[in-house]
């Protein structure tokens with residue numbers, strides 16, 4: 001079994017990356033950014049990166065709970081931090097088919113050296129902001145969220161300089177935002193790859209680090225949202241229904257059947273595949289149907305693609 005390399009500082013990661021360029025320039029580097037508390041959804045992204053870089057390649061997995069994407073009333077302080085377990089999970093992967101796996105687990109001070117931008121009171125510091133694409137859906141409910149994501153992802157891309165960086169479709173708006181940021185900030189064309197959502201094989205609930213917050217009862221009700229999304233997808237594909245209101249109603253009916261008191265819905269929307277604005281009818285370019293809801297204090301998201309793919 002090959003040893004994992006674990007770097008805690010930007011300096012160590014930079015030095016490693018420089019060595020890669022110097023030694024064998026043709027080796028590919030894949031990158032999977034995460035906030036840790038690794039689950040099988042993350043592992044799918046890592047396996048995807050491993051298969052893309054090939055046996056000579058390296059994959060960097062970052063584990064960093066990024067303070068700038070959490071609002072003051074969100075769960076930054078209690079977000080699951082399980083680094084030792086995460087390292088065990090990564091160590092147990094079969095690494096025979098690849099050159100090396102690197103974990104980058106920096107401190108907040110490493111990623112935000114002036115510490116200015118992490119202040120929730122001061123509006124100071126350096127940020128990357130994707131204006132447009134970030135104000136609706138998740139951005140409407142979590143103002144500042146995508147500014148934090150775009151900022152940290154651009155820092156990480158600068159450090160790792162990967163050939164490919166892999167993101168999960170579960171966070172569909174994040175995929176749009178990161179792709180646009182990479183395009184506009186002149187990162188390598190095509191560097192951002194999106195991998196489909198990995199779901200519980202039995203009931204289809206999208207795996208998420210936040211699922212651990214669900215009570216047993218909430219967990220049994222949670223998959224109804226995905227069932228609703230699938231029924232809507234079926235209406236679109238089999239019956240040619242393109243009216244957003246009808247598709248949204250189909251999801252709401254499924255929640256009603258499950259008991260709508262279990263779901264506090266933030267939004268269920270059908271959005272344009274070019275700029276994520278609301279659409280009334282789905283055109284030939286397809287659309288994204290996405291939703292966010294709360295079960296008690298836990299907030300979950302999910303989506304399906306209708307006639308569109310990344």
Ligand SMILES: Nc1ncnc2c1ncn2[C@@H]1O[C@H](COP(=O)(O)OP(=O)(O)OP(=O)(O)O)[C@@H](O)[C@H]1O
Nearest residue numbers: 034035036041167168170171197198207208209210
């Ligand atoms: N079920 C999943 N299938 C595929 N990718 C996923 C899945 N869950 C998370 N990811 C992806 O993993 C990457 C890291 O996500 P993150 O560490 O925030 O995990 P998470 O489970 O989404 O956590 P949270 O519940 O806090 O949103 C992101 O690109 C995210 O889209």
Ligand SMILES: CC(C)(CO)[C@@H](O)C(=O)[O-]
Nearest residue numbers: 033034035066149152171
């Ligand atoms: C991309 C990311 C690691 C940036 O902090 C985070 O938003 C996530 O885990 O999806």
Ligand code: BAL
Nearest residue numbers: 035069070145171174
């Ligand atoms: N998975 C996206 C990170 C977040 O929800 O904070």
